[in-house]
Amino acid sequence: MDxxxxxxxxxxxQLHTKQTLLDTDVFIEILSRTSLKTFHIIRCTxxxxxxxxxxxxxxxxxxxxxxxxxxxxxQQKKVWGSIERKFVSSCSSIxxxxxxxxxxxxxxxxxxxxxxxxxxxxxxxxxEKFLFICKPTTLDCKTxxxxxxxxxxxxxxxxxxxxxxxxxxIIRLSYAESDDVTNDHDYExxxxxxxxxxxxxxxxxxxxxxxxxxxxxxxxxxxxxxxVCILLSNYQILQFGxxxxxxxxxxxxxxxxxxxxxxxxLIKFEGKLGFFCLNGDRMWGIWVLIRNQWVEVDVISINAxxxxxxxxxxxxxxxxxxxxxxxxxxxxxxxEVFSFCSDYETITMPRRFI
Numbered sequence: 001m002d003x004x005x006x007x008x009x010x011x012x013x014q015l016h017t018k019q020t021l022l023d024t025d026v027f028i029e030i031l032s033r034t035s036l037k038t039f040h041i042i043r044c045t046x047x048x049x050x051x052x053x054x055x056x057x058x059x060x061x062x063x064x065x066x067x068x069x070x071x072x073x074x075q076q077k078k079v080w081g082s083i084e085r086k087f088v089s090s091c092s093s094i095x096x097x098x099x100x101x102x103x104x105x106x107x108x109x110x111x112x113x114x115x116x117x118x119x120x121x122x123x124x125x126x127x128e129k130f131l132f133i134c135k136p137t138t139l140d141c142k143t144x145x146x147x148x149x150x151x152x153x154x155x156x157x158x159x160x161x162x163x164x165x166x167x168x169x170i171i172r173l174s175y176a177e178s179d180d181v182t183n184d185h186d187y188e189x190x191x192x193x194x195x196x197x198x199x200x201x202x203x204x205x206x207x208x209x210x211x212x213x214x215x216x217x218x219x220x221x222x223x224x225x226x227x228v229c230i231l232l233s234n235y236q237i238l239q240f241g242x243x244x245x246x247x248x249x250x251x252x253x254x255x256x257x258x259x260x261x262x263x264x265x266l267i268k269f270e271g272k273l274g275f276f277c278l279n280g281d282r283m284w285g286i287w288v289l290i291r292n293q294w295v296e297v298d299v300i301s302i303n304a305x306x307x308x309x310x311x312x313x314x315x316x317x318x319x320x321x322x323x324x325x326x327x328x329x330x331x332x333x334x335x336e337v338f339s340f341c342s343d344y345e346t347i348t349m350p351r352r353f354i
Contacts, residue, residue, distance in 0.1 A: 024052070027049060027052055028052065028055075028057070028058050028061070031049075031052060031053060031058055031061075031062060032058065032061035032062050034062075035343065035345065036068055036113075036114070036341070036342070036343040036345070037113075037163050037164070037343075037345070039053060039062060040112075040113070043271060050270070050271060051270065054270050054271070059092070060091065060092040063092045063093045063094070064092055067094055067343070067344060068093065068094075068341065068342070068343055069087070069089065069093055069094060069095075069096050069114075069137065069340065069341060069342045069343070070089065070090045070093040070340075070341045071087060071088050071089040071090045071093055071340060071341075072087075072088050072090075072337050072338060072339055072340060073085060073086070073087050073088075073098060073107060073110060073116075073337070073338045073340050074086055074087075074088055074335050074336070074337055075106070075107055075335060075336045075337075075338070076335045076336070077106070082103050082104075083103045083104070083105065083106055084103070085098055085101070085107070086098060087340065096136070096137065096342075098136060100136055100139065101116070101118070101134070101136060102120065104120055104121040105118050105119065105120035105121075105132075106118055106119045106120070107336070107338060108156040109156040109157055109158040109170070109220075109221075109338070110158070110220075110338035110339065110340045111158050111159075111160050111168075111223070111340075112223075112339060112340070112341040113160040113163055113341070113342075114135050114136075114137060114340075114341065114342030114343060114347075115133055115134070115135055115158065115160060115168070115347075116133070116134055116135075116136060116338070116340070117131070117132075117133050117144075117156065117158045117170055118131070118132055118133075118134065119131055119132075120132060129146075130143050130144075130146075131143065131144040131145070131146060132144060133158075133168070135342065135346075135347055136342070137342045137343065137344045138344060138345070138346045138347070140346060140347050140349060142349045142350075144170075144195065144200075145200070145201070145202070146202075147172060147193050147195075147202040148202065148204075149174075149191070149193070149204065151174030151175060151176055151177075151191050152174055152175040152177075153172060153173070153174045153175075154173055154174060154175055154190070154215065154216050155171075155172075155173040155216045155221060155230055156170065156171065156172055156173075156221075157170070157171045157173075157220075157221035157223065157228045157230070157240075158170050158171075158223075159171070159223055159226060159228060159242040161226070161242065163347060164347055164348050165348040165349075165350065166197065166347050166348060166349055166350060167197050167198060167350070168197050169194060169195065169196050169197070169242050170194070170195040171192070171193070171194055171221075171228055171240055171242075172192075172193040172194075172195070172202075173190055173191070173192055173208075173216060173230070173238075174190060174191045174193070175188070175189075175190055175191075175215075176189040176190055176191040176207060177189075186211070186212055187209040187210060187211060187212055188209070188210045188211070188212055188213065188214060188215065189207055189208070189209055189210075190207070190208045190209075190210060191204070191206075191207060191208070192204075192205040192206060192207075192208055192240070192247065193205060194245065197350050198350070200350070205245065208238070208247065210232065211234065213233075214232055214233050214234045214236075215232065215233050216230050216231070216232055216233075216238070217230075217231045217232065217233055217265075218336075219231060219265045219266065219337075220336075220337065220338055220339065221266075222266040222267065222268050222273060223268075224268060224271065224272055224273045225271065225272075226241065226242045226243050227239050227240065227241050227242070227273075228240040228241075228242065229266055229273050230266075231252070231264075231265060231266045232249075235251075235252045235254040235264070236249050236250065236251055236252060237249065237250050237251070237252050237266065237273075250292075252264075252275050252287075252294075253275050253287040253294040253296075254275075254277075264276060264277040267286070268339075269286060269288050269297070270288070272288050272289060272290065273288070273289040274286055274287065274288045274289070274297075275287040275288075275289075275294070285297075
């Protein structure tokens with residue numbers, strides 16, 4: 001290769017780099033001005049744009065310009081059934097008074113589309129209750145029917161399939177008593193039920209058998225690309241596909257961890273399912289499920305991007321962004337915590353059921 005050819009290749013490379021940077025700047029400006037709905041849709045268009053939406057600078061611009069709520073709802077049941085809750089915002093997010101939800105209501109699940117699913121006491125027919133779905137920022141609300149079967153509920157999860165008009169599915173995982181299923185002392189039996197907004201009905205999807213003494217942990221379920229992921233007490237993961245309506249059980253990367261962790265949970269990392277561990281030396285590790293393989297993330301090199309998640313640390317709720325801790329809030333492990341993201345745009349509830 002002569003000097004002229006080498007110079008030309010170098011020049012073209014520099015031009016391509018400048019063009020890419022220019023395109024990136026334009027995309028960042030567009031992303032910061034778009035709606036929350038469009039922001040989520042863009043994540044499905046290309047890997048380059050999806051990666052941009054998880055960049056800390058882009059997220060901060062987006063939250064600031066569009067008045068987007070991003071953080072967690074912390075909930076605790078008090079004496080006499082009263083509920084105490086508050087919204088804790090992440091970095092650059094505006095705050096919100098979650099007091100619009102009465103203290104007689106219990107949040108059962110939340111989504112990153114601004115919706116919550118809950119249960120509330122009937123004011124005129126105590127102790128009767130009703131289920132509801134609500135967008136707290138606009139007070140759009142609708143009641144839902146109860147499932148037919150009265151199982152002992154251990155986990156709820158909600159998947160928003162479409163935002164406008166609204167289409168969603170709710171998964172209920174319950175403990176099934178031995179009278180309802182084959183009595184096998186080597187297994188615990190759980191019942192899986194599904195509510196679908198297009199039919200406005202609950203369906204029984206059958207029984208799930210887990211090894212004896214294995215049960216879902218108390219942390220919230222993680223929704224990744226329409227798949228509900230629930231961590232089990234034996235560090236396996238129950239996955240339920242909202243589209244396929246089928247479930248599988250996979251292994252977590254816990255056997256690959258080369259240090260003893262005192263806390264671990266599922267997180268959402270760049271839109272993918274992640275596994276987070278924290279040890280006593282205040283060091284953490286992250287594994288991401290890519291093409292059915294767990295890949296360890298180099299946490300030292302991710303400080304430029306925002307991979308926001310929360311975790312408990314010594315009765316504190318911490319927001320991790322890259323390798324930084326952005327916000328620490330005093331809470332107790334007995335509190336329930338729900339990831340929440342919302343805008344102030346109204347939604348169209350399913351009209352055929354009004």
